[in-house]
Amino acid sequence: MIQVRDLVFDYLGHRALHGVSVDIPKGTVIALVGPNGAGKSTLMRCMAGLDTPLSGSITVGGVDVQEHPREVHTKLGYLSDFFGLYQELTVQQCLSYAAAAQGIADKHIAKRVQDVARFLNLTDKLQSLASNLSRGQRQRVAIGQAIVHMPQVLLLDEPASGLDPEARADLSALFRTLQAKGMTLVVSSHILSELDEYCTHILSIRDGRVSRFASLAATATGAEGVIKTLVQIQLAAPAPQLAGLLGDYEVAHLDVQGLAPSTVYLPAGDLAARAVLLARLTAAGVAVCGFQEVRTTLQASYDQTGATGRPGESA
Numbered sequence: 001m002i003q004v005r006d007l008v009f010d011y012l013g014h015r016a017l018h019g020v021s022v023d024i025p026k027g028t029v030i031a032l033v034g035p036n037g038a039g040k041s042t043l044m045r046c047m048a049g050l051d052t053p054l055s056g057s058i059t060v061g062g063v064d065v066q067e068h069p070r071e072v073h074t075k076l077g078y079l080s081d082f083f084g085l086y087q088e089l090t091v092q093q094c095l096s097y098a099a100a101a102q103g104i105a106d107k108h109i110a111k112r113v114q115d116v117a118r119f120l121n122l123t124d125k126l127q128s129l130a131s132n133l134s135r136g137q138r139q140r141v142a143i144g145q146a147i148v149h150m151p152q153v154l155l156l157d158e159p160a161s162g163l164d165p166e167a168r169a170d171l172s173a174l175f176r177t178l179q180a181k182g183m184t185l186v187v188s189s190h191i192l193s194e195l196d197e198y199c200t201h202i203l204s205i206r207d208g209r210v211s212r213f214a215s216l217a218a219t220a221t222g223a224e225g226v227i228k229t230l231v232q233i234q235l236a237a238p239a240p241q242l243a244g245l246l247g248d249y250e251v252a253h254l255d256v257q258g259l260a261p262s263t264v265y266l267p268a269g270d271l272a273a274r275a276v277l278l279a280r281l282t283a284a285g286v287a288v289c290g291f292q293e294v295r296t297t298l299q300a301s302y303d304q305t306g307a308t309g310r311p312g313e314s315a
């Protein structure tokens with residue numbers, strides 16, 4: 001969905017990105033992490049077509065960001081780490097303005113604003129001035145402005161900074177919903193545990209270079225390059241029938257006594273295949289008390305880059 005090739009970016013007298021290359025698949029949620037000054041915001045701004053690299057290229061949905069920025073902007077939403085709202089506008093006006101700026105036809109704007117406000121739980125704030133909103137509400141309006149044109153890709157630079165735990169949890173739920181709608185998200189944050197709740201991949205940047213890009217799920221490549229993920233099945237009671245029920249599947253570990261989880265490979269991202277297996281097990285009377293993808297935590301994956309502590313604290 002986003003293809004970055006050999007990206008080099010210079011600020012005056014300072015190289016911020018040294019040949020960054022990465023392929024971000026459609027429908028993924030990328031945790032963009034790294035120490036202060038690593039180059040995360042610069043990379044996002046280049047992806048959004050707001051900064052021009054010295055060399056290299058970025059395509060979004062196959063469209064070159066530098067050659068066709070306007071076309072890319074129809075596919076992409078971006079929330080800067082220091083976003084601003086027009087204080088003297090109401091929420092409705094903020095969202096309508098963003099919709100018009102994104103080229104949504106006048107006759108569709110009112111409905112689109114209503115839909116986005118409902119989605120972000122802002123309907124009762126539509127007539128409030130932006131200046132009268134709380135930090136969390138302002139954040140939601142800014143996200144609303146970024147998604148009002150229903151982009152395929154959403155870039156969010158430190159979206160949760162300054163939010164209380166409740167607002168952060170709301171934001172996590174919102175990102176999961178956007179992913180379920182098929183959106184590809186790139187989210188930067190220094191709080192790994194928070195990103196862990198919804199991210200599928202880690203993209204770690206250090207000193208302007210990619211130090212790690214990996215799926216957080218335990219994956220393997222099968223025949224003809226098909227990517228498979230490992231799903232673990234935890235039993236609440238022994239189930240001798242489990243071996244027969246998993247006969248058609250690629251089983252990595254089997255424990256019919258349920259002392260340890262059994263693990264099975266399923267096609268990556270195929271939620272329907274997971275649902276079919278779970279239904280098959282429960283229909284056969286297997287007492288399943290846990291059924292989930294085997295994943296590494298973001299912190300563990302980040303630690304493999306050789307970093308210590310929180311990304312914001314590393315040297």
Ligand SMILES: Nc1ncnc2c1ncn2[C@@H]1O[C@H](COP(=O)(O)OP(=O)(O)OP(=O)(O)O)[C@@H](O)[C@H]1O
Nearest residue numbers: 011012014016034035036037038039040041042043
């Ligand atoms: N406008 C600018 N002029 C000159 N140098 C800049 C500018 N903006 C950023 N830099 C430098 O470019 C490098 C990358 O900065 P960037 O903001 O992309 O890092 P970051 O990973 O987003 O950091 P943080 O986690 O602190 O937000 C840093 O060394 C920074 O000092």
